[in-house]
Amino acid sequence: MEVQMKDVTMQFNNITAVDRMNVTIEDGELVSMLGPSGCGKSTTLFMLAGLYKPTAGEIFFGDRLVNKIEPEHREIGMVFQNYALYPHLSVLKNIMFPLKMRKVSKGEAEELAREMAKLVQIDHLLDRKPGQLSGGQQQRVAIARALVKKPKILLLDEPLSNLDARLRLEMREEIRRIQQEVKITTIFVTHDQEEAMSISDKILLMKDGKFQQFCPPQEMYDHPENEFVASFLGSPPINLFPASLMDNLKDVSISGTNDVITLSSPLKEGMDPARQVTLGIRPEDFYIETDEKKQGILGKTIMVERIGRDNLLNVEVQNKTVRAIVSPDLRIERGDVVKLGILPERAHLFAVHTGENLLDSKLR
Amino acid sequence: MQREALSKGFVYTLLIIGGLLMILPFVWMISTSLKAPNEVMIMPPKWIPDIFHWDNYVTAWTMAPFARYTLNSLVVVIASTIGELITTILAAYAFSRINFYGRDIAFAVLLGTMMVPGEVLLIPNFVTLANLGWIDQYEALIIPWLASIFSIFLLRQFFLSIPKELSFAAKIDGCSDFRFLWSIMVPLAKPALITIALLKAIGSWNAFLWPLIVTSSENMRTLPVGLTSFSTDAGTMYELLMAASTMIILPMIILYIILQKYIIEGVARAGIKG
Structure with a gap:
């Protein structure tokens, strides 16, 4: 089901947790x-779930305004960070619980629960209590419980953060698999950029309650709307240089050096370009420039580290x-002076004050 | 190694002394209950009577209407324990999970009342009950004891240790507040609830002062009050008093032995994040 947020705002006392969200x-x-x-991402999720009521704005599921609709009538399933399984009930009873609340007959409920348990591959654990399961298994139970009533939207609040690294990798692929199998609109809260990049169709990036960017992961990585987006994504993080834009609006001089870089993408139109800018280059967008006549950033190598098939300098x-x-x-070698060239159209330019991306990339 | 054994020996010695001190009154009670009247007060005290007067128990039981007292005690204990569980569960849920205006202040005030000594309240409570016309009725024995701040506090702490997400999950699953309380919180709080019930039952079974004040007819007396039957103007019949006391405390000791693992678990877990 389509989910629409219009100017959704949440205030706790005097703190604005979510500020005019439009997505x-x-x-x-x-x-x-x-x-x-x-940054307000969990708060936003809780508003979608109906556990928090937005201070202002409207939330639509499909064309239904759900602001005043209680969580149980929103046709959602939710998975919590600590799984929130009912400790005194067996796995089977946990999965059956939402159906029991809906007065589904016991036989039918059990059948649906077993079916769901099979989907998340815990059908051999149905008689156990949650305390006897590993973190990953508990997570699967939580997902099964969320999906058993066939919700239209699945909400997951940092579902992987309590798992160890290997399990996290496994579970995020599981979530993707299950999501594609049941074809359910899924909203997933995480603070791990790698997690977000790897499994999502789109990323909604937030900071201090404010919307930053909403688009597919690769697009967000390649064409960040602002400096925050650029620096939040990517590991190792993007390199940022204080710089100034020259009068011809094409050349950028890096502060404190004699290095000048000529931009290969045009500036956005209708923008009053601030002259004080930040130049952003991702580590992988550098190459070693050997041609003396070509542009680049000069510096002394202080460390060389082999990472896989590449070198990290x-x-x-x-x-x-x-x-x-x-x-x-x-x-x-360590100590060598190198000139770092920049791959064409890979430089990002941000206004110092607003952080806004000043370049017009081809995609837009 | 030797030091460890030594310190262990020391600890055990202390515990044994403590245990003996605790058990002494009980031993004395049982010993007295089996004595002949002239053996009770003799000096030096006699721990083991010459002849075991088991008939003291029969005499004690038949001297006063103990069957009626037992019935009264059972009614009071059962009603006030169930009542207290209900009020405690509801209040603890409200104080831990429902956000209402003035909640924390109300809770602080409630806790504050724990500092008022119970004796101070005897007279005002008596007057209130007298005006309600409840004196010498079951109402007087039960209704003032239907809520306990201490129990509410204990259970509230327990409820607070149950993660909030559980109630969110239940809400999304379509579970009402009351249903959540009943089918999730209460089963989880079982150890705490058993502790509360047991402490209440023991307290209520042993209560003496209040039943003594609010009952006047033989028919309304509870067991502890009934023990006063053995004190007359002519003196106290200690051997019978002790025989009756032994019979009275027996059920509580048995109950405690059966449920003691829950008591310890309940008291130890309250306040600790589970």
């Missing part, structure tokens, strides 16, 4: 709500460390 999530999409802790520029991921074909 439309299409039917069947898996969307990650991503952001640092305290730490290069000192203006007392700051710049990280570059480059091909190991060129032998570079």
Whole structure:
């Protein structure tokens, strides 16, 4: 089911936890709500669930306004960070619980619960109590319980954060598999960018209660709307250089150096370009420039680390460390002065004050 | 190794002394209950009577209407324990899970009342009940004891340790507040509830002062009050008093032995995150 938020705002006392959220999530999409802790992503999820009532704005499920509708009538399933299984009930009874509340007959409820348990692959554990299960198994039970009443929307609040690294990888693929099998609109809260990048159709990035960007992961990575989005995604993180935009609006001079970079993408139209800017380059968008005549950023190598098939260089520029991921074909030693070239159309330019992306990329 | 054994020996010695001190009155009670009247007060005290007067028990039981007292005690204990469980569960839920205006202040005030000594309230409570016309009725024995701040506090702490998400999950599953309380919270709080019920039952079974004050007719007396039958103007018949006391405390001791693991669990778990 399509989910639409119109100017949704949530205030706790004087704190605005979520500020005028406007997002439309299409039917069947898996969307990650991503952001640092305290950015309002869980609050937004709780509003969608109906556990919090928004201070202002409207939430639509399909074309139904759900602001005043209680959680149990919203046709949602929810999975909590700590799973919230009923400790005194067996796995089977836990999964049957939502059906029991809906007065589904016992036989039918049990049948549906067993079916769901099979889907999440816990059908051999039905007689156990939650306390006797591992974290990953509890998570599966929680998912089964959320899905058993055939909800239209599945909400997951940091479902993987209590699992160890290996299990987390396994469970996120599980969630993706289950989501695609039942084709349910799924909204997933996480603070882990890698998790969000790997499984979602779209990412909704938030910061301090404010909407930042909502688009498919790759697009968000390649074309961040602002400096925060650019620096939140990516590991190692994007390199940011204080710089100034020259009069021709094409060249950027990096502060404190003689290095000048010519932009290959045009500036956005109708924008009053601030001259004080931040140049952002992702580590993998650098290469070692050997042509003396070509542009690049000069710096001294302070560390070389082999990561898989690439080399990670730490290069000192203006007392700051710049990280570059480059091909190991060129032998570079610690102490070497290198010139880092930038792949075409890979530079990002942000206004210093607003953080806004100043470049017009081809996609838009 | 040796030091460990030594300190263990010391601890055990202390515990044994403590245990003996605790059990002494009970031993004395049983011993007295089996004595002949002239053996009770003799010096030096005699721990083991010459002849075991088992007939003291029969005499004690038949001297006063103990069957009636037992019935009264059972009615009072059962009614006030069930009543207290109900009020405690509801109040603890409200104080732990429902956000209402003035909740924390109301709770602080309730806790504050625990500092008022019960004796201070004897007269005002008596006057209130007298005005209601409840004196010498079951109402007087039961209704003032239907709520306990201590129990509410204990259970509230227990409820607070149950994660909030559980109630969210239940809400999404379509479970009402009351249903959630009854089918999730109460089963989870079983150890705490058993503790509360047991403490209440023991307290109520042993209550003496209040039943003594609010009952006047033989028919309304409870067991502890009934024990006063053995004290007359001519003196106290200790051997019979002790025989009756032994019979009275027996059910509570049995109940405690059966349920003691819950008591310890309940008291230990309240306040600790489960």
